[in-house]
Amino acid sequence: MFKIARASLAASFSAGFPEADDSISDICTQLTVSEGWVGDLSNGVIKLGERATLLHGLKNPECGLLSMMRCYDANDRAHILELFEQAATSSSHFCYSTTIALPNGHRQPVFCIGESDGLEETSAGSMLGIFVFPRFKLAAASPLRALS
Known part of the structure; x- marks a missing residue:
C-alpha cells in the first residue's frame, strides 16, 4: 500500500479526530508498538525514535531517507x-506499508503514516509521522497476503 493525498492546510493530524477511550489505547498497545518521527526538508534529515532506529537497523536516530529505507523490502x-x-x-x-528485513532472517511489518507541511511558505518545510510495528514478525518465507 502506497498512498498520498494533498493536504488541506487547514486540516492536519492534530485536529479532527475524537479522543480514543482507554480500552482502545490498551488494545493498540497490546497489538502494536508505535513511535513518531520528524523530517526536516531543508537538510533531508529524518529523526527516528529509539525503537524505530533499532528496528530499521540504524546506529543513529538521525538519518537520510535512503539509509532508513535500506532495510525495506x-x-x-x-x-x-x-x-x-x-x-x-x-x-x-x-502512508505506506512494507516489511523490514531483520538480521535473523525474519521480517517485521511496518506501517507509516505521515504528513508534510510548510512547503507553500518561505521555509523548506517539514514532515512528521508515526511508525506502527505490529507485535509479530514473519518468517523469511512467509509472505503477507491480502484478504479478499
Whole structure:
C-alpha cells in the first residue's frame, strides 16, 4: 500500500479526530508498538525514535531517507521513495506499508503514516509521522497476503 493525498492546510493530524477511550489505547498497545518521527526538508534529515532506529537497523536516530529505507523490502523501495518525493514537493498526507528485513532472517511489518507541511511558505518545510510495528514478525518465507 502506497498512498498520498494533498493536504488541506487547514486540516492536519492534530485536529479532527475524537479522543480514543482507554480500552482502545490498551488494545493498540497490546497489538502494536508505535513511535513518531520528524523530517526536516531543508537538510533531508529524518529523526527516528529509539525503537524505530533499532528496528530499521540504524546506529543513529538521525538519518537520510535512503539509509532508513535500506532495510525495506526491495520491491517497495522505489514506491516509497516516489511517495516521499511527492510529499516533499507539496503539502500532503501519506502512508505506506512494507516489511523490514531483520538480521535473523525474519521480517517485521511496518506501517507509516505521515504528513508534510510548510512547503507553500518561505521555509523548506517539514514532515512528521508515526511508525506502527505490529507485535509479530514473519518468517523469511512467509509472505503477507491480502484478504479478499
